[in-house]
Amino acid sequence: MTLLQVELDDKYRLESKRIFLSGTQALVRLPMLQRERDRLQGLNTGGFISGYRGSPLGMYDHALWRAKAHLQQHDIAFVPGLNEDLAATAVWGSQQVGLFPGAKVDGVFGIWYGKGPGVDRSVDALKHANAAGTSRNGGVLALAGDDHGCQSSTLAHQSEQVFAAALIPVINPATLQDYLDLGLYGFALSRFSGCWVGFKAISETVESSASIYSDPERIQIRLPEDFEMPPGGLNIRWPDPPLEAEKRLFGPKMAAVQAFARANQLDRVVLDSKPARLGIAATGKAYLDLRQALADLGITDKDAQDLGLRIYKVAMTWPLEESGAKRFAEGLQDVLVVEEKRGFIEDQLMRILYNVDASRRPTVSGKRDERGAPLLPSEGELTPTIVAAALVARLRKLGHHSPVLEQRLARLEAFDNPVTTSTQIKLARTPFFCSGCPHNTSTRVPEGSRAMAGIGCHGMALSMPTRRTDLISHMGAEGVNWIGQSPFTTENHIFQNLGDGTYTHSGLLALRAASAAGINITYKILYNDAVAMTGGQPAEGAFNVAQIAHQVWAEGVKRLAIVSDDPSKYPQGNYFPQGATIHHRRELDAVQRELRDIKGLTVIVYDQTCAAEKRRRRKRGLYPDPAKRAFINELVCEGCGDCSQASNCVSVPPMPVTRML
Numbered sequence: 001m002t003l004l005q006v007e008l009d010d011k012y013r014l015e016s017k018r019i020f021l022s023g024t025q026a027l028v029r030l031p032m033l034q035r036e037r038d039r040l041q042g043l044n045t046g047g048f049i050s051g052y053r054g055s056p057l058g059m060y061d062h063a064l065w066r067a068k069a070h071l072q073q074h075d076i077a078f079v080p081g082l083n084e085d086l087a088a089t090a091v092w093g094s095q096q097v098g099l100f101p102g103a104k105v106d107g108v109f110g111i112w113y114g115k116g117p118g119v120d121r122s123v124d125a126l127k128h129a130n131a132a133g134t135s136r137n138g139g140v141l142a143l144a145g146d147d148h149g150c151q152s153s154t155l156a157h158q159s160e161q162v163f164a165a166a167l168i169p170v171i172n173p174a175t176l177q178d179y180l181d182l183g184l185y186g187f188a189l190s191r192f193s194g195c196w197v198g199f200k201a202i203s204e205t206v207e208s209s210a211s212i213y214s215d216p217e218r219i220q221i222r223l224p225e226d227f228e229m230p231p232g233g234l235n236i237r238w239p240d241p242p243l244e245a246e247k248r249l250f251g252p253k254m255a256a257v258q259a260f261a262r263a264n265q266l267d268r269v270v271l272d273s274k275p276a277r278l279g280i281a282a283t284g285k286a287y288l289d290l291r292q293a294l295a296d297l298g299i300t301d302k303d304a305q306d307l308g309l310r311i312y313k314v315a316m317t318w319p320l321e322e323s324g325a326k327r328f329a330e331g332l333q334d335v336l337v338v339e340e341k342r343g344f345i346e347d348q349l350m351r352i353l354y355n356v357d358a359s360r361r362p363t364v365s366g367k368r369d370e371r372g373a374p375l376l377p378s379e380g381e382l383t384p385t386i387v388a389a390a391l392v393a394r395l396r397k398l399g400h401h402s403p404v405l406e407q408r409l410a411r412l413e414a415f416d417n418p419v420t421t422s423t424q425i426k427l428a429r430t431p432f433f434c435s436g437c438p439h440n441t442s443t444r445v446p447e448g449s450r451a452m453a454g455i456g457c458h459g460m461a462l463s464m465p466t467r468r469t470d471l472i473s474h475m476g477a478e479g480v481n482w483i484g485q486s487p488f489t490t491e492n493h494i495f496q497n498l499g500d501g502t503y504t505h506s507g508l509l510a511l512r513a514a515s516a517a518g519i520n521i522t523y524k525i526l527y528n529d530a531v532a533m534t535g536g537q538p539a540e541g542a543f544n545v546a547q548i549a550h551q552v553w554a555e556g557v558k559r560l561a562i563v564s565d566d567p568s569k570y571p572q573g574n575y576f577p578q579g580a581t582i583h584h585r586r587e588l589d590a591v592q593r594e595l596r597d598i599k600g601l602t603v604i605v606y607d608q609t610c611a612a613e614k615r616r617r618r619k620r621g622l623y624p625d626p627a628k629r630a631f632i633n634e635l636v637c638e639g640c641g642d643c644s645q646a647s648n649c650v651s652v653p654p655m656p657v658t659r660m661l
Contacts, residue, residue: 012070017215023206024063026179027111027143028071029214033180034109034187035074036216043137046105047076048094050087052505054115055152056203057145058534075105082540083476083505084118085125088142092129095138099238107137109187112196115145116157117474127166130196131245133236133253139190141183141199142168148202148285148340149381154455154472156379158341160317163198167249169257170198170318171266172284176210181219182315185264188221193256194234194248200317204285227259254319261321267314269328271301277308277398279328279362280391281345282338283317286382290338293388297408307400320348329353329362336394337366338387342378365394385412431460435651436611438565441585442526443467445495446593451524454478454507456499457533457610458526464648469497476506483517493520493596500548501531504539508551515556515601522595522602525552528610536613545607546575553577558600561591564607 011021012029014036021029031047038045053061064071064078071078081087091110097103114122119142126142134140144159163170169189173182186197230252261267282290290311294304304311312328314320317339329335329349337346346366353361363370367378375390376382392409395402433440443461445451450468453459454475461469473481479496486494496514498507503525514521527545530536543551545562553560560580562570567582576582583591585608595602609623617623632643632652641654 009070011214012067014214014216017213018211019214020209020211021176022209023176023179023201024057024059026176026212027057027060027113027183027201027206028063028067030141030180030183031076031109031111032070032074033214033216034184035076037184038106038109038137040216044106045075045137046108047071047074047110048091048108049076049078049111049113050081050090051111051113051143052081052084052087052115052118053531053534053537054118054145055147055534056206057113057115057143057201058152060113060143061537062535080540083121084114085122087114088112088122088125088129091140092125092132095129095133095135095140095236096238097138098135099236107135107139109138110134110140111143112140113143113145116147116153116159117155119144119157119159119162121474121476123162123166126163126168126196130166130168131242131249132240133194133234133245133248134190134196136191136233136235139187140196141186141190142196143199143201145201145206151203154474156341158344159198159200160344161342164318166196167254168196168198169193169316170200171315172200172317173205173315174284174287174313175212176205176208177212178315179205180212180214182266184219185221185266185315188264189257189260191235192223192260193253194236195253195257198318200284202285222263224256224259224263226262227256229256257316257319258321261316262323265324266316267312267321267324267328269310270313271304271309271311273305273308273310275308276310276331277333278394279310279312279332279335280338281312281314281325281328281335281349283314283345284340286338286340286387287313289382289384289387290391292384293391296384296412297388297392297405299405307395308398314345317345318348320345320352322352325349325352326356329356330360332362334394334398335362335364336390337364338376338382338390339366340382343367369393369397383416385409385416388412430463432463432650433457433460433648434611435649436614438528438606438608438610439526440648441588442524442563442606442608443469443497444588445469446589446596449493449495449592449596451495451497452479452482454497454499455502455533456497456526457528458497458499461497466648475502476510478502478507478510479514479521479523480510482521483513483519486519493522495522495524495592495596498523498525499531499533500525500527500529500543501533501539503548504541504543508555511552511601511603512555518600520596520599522592522604523552524604524606527605527607528613530610530613532610532612536610536616545570545605549576549580549605552603552605553580556601557603559595559598559602561595561602561604562607563588563591563604 010016011019061080091112094108094110097108146157147153150156160170171182171186173179190197234253339345343366350364369375439458453462453469453472461467478498482494562582565585567584639654644652
């Protein structure tokens with residue numbers, strides 16, 4: 001038997017139709033697929049990708065860098081953004097190609113990406129770019145990485161409402177196949193309507209892997225026949241008076257979005273009954289939760305039809321396509337909307353059905369039932385068991401009382417909520433620094449002082465009582481809350497931790513605000529030489545310690561100190577600003593005591609490479625091995641644990657008593 005030749009790069013080769021890849025890799029493959037579709041249609045297009053990393057899209061830039069050769073073959077440029085709103089502006093610029101002479105391509109399709117907080121901070125740029133529009137042979141997808149369960153965020157996120165506020169249509173894929181299929185529909189929708197198109201990505205999908213079909217001709221785009229394009233079209237133009245852009249956006253652009261969704265049946269009934277009594281509308285991960293809930297309850301498709309169920313899979317969650325929604329609700333007695341976080345589809349569906357003849361209008365429930373009682377939670381994440389409970393409750397309301405379903409539901413709930421006893425041990429996995437992490441030293445503060453945290457690995461100091469670190473702000477505002485505190489407290493000074501990645505992203509502006517306000521604060525800029533929290537990427541611009549020192553010196557700091565694990569590595573002369581002092585990390589406590597007594601803005605740049613990055617680089621031969629290593633002599637160890645306490649290192653556990661006897 002002849003075996004197929006299989007290589008890791010097959011996932012990026014367009015001749016491979018059936019491929020195995022992760023969600024992140026699917027988002028890398030998507031623009032290549034779009035470029036191939038354009039080529040088959042005789043279009044000479046290019047692609048442009050920019051954004052800023054953050055879980056669940058934390059490794060997207062890594063995957064793009066690794067696929068650089070494949071991207072270049074398809075004329076796709078990847079330029080990571082300094083931060084999210086600047087990246088959105090760059091993608092906006094890609095749609096302006098062709099407005100003036102000199103364009104080398106027929107159009108540029110763009111992808112912007114960012115974590116949920118990045119969507120929030122970029123609303124101004126997104127509104128401007130969406131109002132301006134996309135090019136006829138371009139189009140833009142805005143990838144929003146939403147952390148529904150707040151697994152790696154300071155707040156749980158849901159981006160749909162923000163996109164809707166900017167009048168950006170939103171697509172919510174459920175599977176990796178949806179990533180490619182709906183991604184291609186999204187580009188086509190963006191070109192036709194002139195709108196940017198939001199594309200929701202959550203960790204459960206991005207971090208999954210699957211075997212899917214990647215064929216540029218897999219889907220057939222249908223242009224609406226019931227929509228008349230206005231004179232001048234809907235795409236970007238210049239000049240474009242703001243009120244004219246607004247009129248076009250609220251009017252024909254939104255109508256074009258609805259027409260495209262109708263023509264291509266983005267939202268569709270995936271299971272129907274004759275007659276149907278209970279309709280269930282679901283989207284994204286919630287749709288998969290629904291299907292799993294049905295399976296857990298033992299309800300097959302045949303059983304579902306016997307129960308009178310109709311399932312509506314919603315792909316475009318805003319604006320909800322009206323004619324399809326009305327057809328879905330036709331003849332139903334009750335509708336259950338299954339969606340994560342705040343109700344979004346539910347409110348739109350109720351508005352669409354409000355003017356329907358009351359005798360033919362079903363009741364609609366989702367986050368609450370028709371009496372206002374809680375049904376599906378808005379907080380946290382949905383589970384198949386939660387969805388199963390809501391489904392059984394709606395069937396019960398319709399008069400279907402099944403002892404079998406009730407027993408199966410009780411068993412599911414018992415598995416999800418096991419009985420606890422007083423003898424059970426409750427374990428909590430507290431975040432902690434890696435072995436050798438520079439934050440083990442850099443986050444210490446002198447007796448009598450406290451620090452505030454920020455976004456980054458150093459934020460784990462919040463869970464360590466000995467670090468006296470409290471409070472956190474959103475990314476780029478570190479220390480600014482002290483401006484509002486300081487006039488009304490007897491505390492004279494605060495330390496503020498600030499990672500080098502955040503400093504580059506937006507943190508320098510916070511430092512400037514502190515200088516302008518004249519508050520007594522010491523910023524500790526923690527230079528780890530990598531954005532370790534999201535995979536070890538370099539901070540954009542790759543500023544070195546000297547460049548950061550000169551930048552903050554120009555902001556008017558009263559005192560600047562450089563602290564390092566190896567001060568001898570710096571060149572002599574004017575490498576640092578005049579007045580800056582250099583210290584070994586063992587002097588950190590004394591340096592901090594000195595700076596906290598100085599009025600105004602002071603800065604410590606703490607320079608020590610991330611321990612995880614050191615290990616990675618050593619494996620690749622890019623970083624020297626340490627000249628000295630420390631060992632604990634087991635023959636004299638008393639097992640007191642003092643070394644573990646002093647080092648705060650997870651790799652120094654106390655010696656087992658049995659080994660000492």
